[in-house]
Amino acid sequence: MKLLHIDSSALGANSVTRELSAAIVARWQEALPGLTVEYLDLDAKPIPHLTGRTLARTDATCNEKEDELVQQFLEADTVVIGAPMYNFAIPSTLKAWLDRITVRGKTFRYTENGPEGLAGDKRVIIATGRGSAHGDNAPSDFQEPYLRYLFGFIGIGQVEFVRAEGVGLSPQHRADALAAAHAAIPMPIAA
Ligand SMILES: Cc1cc2nc3c(=O)[nH]c(=O)nc-3n(C[C@H](O)[C@H](O)[C@H](O)COP(=O)(O)O)c2cc1C
Structure with a gap:
């Protein structure tokens, strides 16, 4: 079983x-001794922004990196993400990663009946932090609704x-x- 751990x-x-996010991963490792964990620190090692060169797929290094990120995401059974609220949304470093894994033909496709997500069958657990208290469904919250919608779009x-x-x-x-938050950490579903 594979877990992808991302901080931003x-x-x-x-x-x-x-x-x-570290506490979530530690709890999952305790519960699942054979768990493989891969880690991305998007602050220490930011992923370059999506550009025309990426979309045109004319830059081999850039294409390879994107393919690697999509593959890593698709192979993960569980994805744990640390996502602070920055200016009511998410850090641009996390957006840069999302731009690389939201790829037509790989994690979603368009059909005659509309878009279809291709990345289902995995759990996505997101640790969110906010300086102020926004509560649920606040008009100031472009963080959780955005993440919920985007992952829903690709099938989660x-x-x-x-x-x-x-x-x-x-x-x-x-x-x-x-x-x-520590008390609310979700655990693997017992087999
Ligand atoms: C650049 C920046 C922008 C922020 N914008 C907001 C904001 O729009 N609303 C809010 O409630 N808190 C905001 N905060 C506070 C953070 O959401 C809060 O510090 C949270 O703990 C961030 O998660 P972290 O501690 O993992 O970085 C901001 C903090 C920073 C550094």
Whole structure:
């Protein structure tokens, strides 16, 4: 079984989503001793933005990297992502990765009946962090709805969120939000 672990926070050791994504992966490794984990740190090693050269597939290095990222994503049974809220949405480093794995003919296709996702059959667990308290369905939230929609588009119907919010309001808010998020970590489904 393969797990792909991705972080995108720019806050290093002070990051809420890095703490949570690491805790999720550690819990899964404990529960599934044979688990293989691959890791992408999109802050330390950002993926170049999608450009015309990528779409035209005229740059061999760029094409290879994209193919590798799509393959790595498709092969993962579980994907754990640390996704902070930056300016009401996600870090551009995470968007750059999403642009590389949302590929027509590989993770989705168009049919006469509309788009069809091709990347189903995997669990996607996303640790989200927010400085303020937005709650559910807030008009200011372009983070979770965007991620839910995009992964739904490529075939993953149910994205699981582990949310720590209000972490910038006070040290107590941060501690409470982290404790609640740690308690809500989803586990593998018993075989
Ligand atoms: C560049 C930047 C933009 C941010 N934008 C928002 C925002 O729009 N709304 C919000 O509630 N918090 C915002 N925050 C606060 C972060 O969401 C919060 O610090 C969260 O913990 C980030 O996750 P991290 O600790 O894993 O980096 C922002 C923080 C940074 C550094």
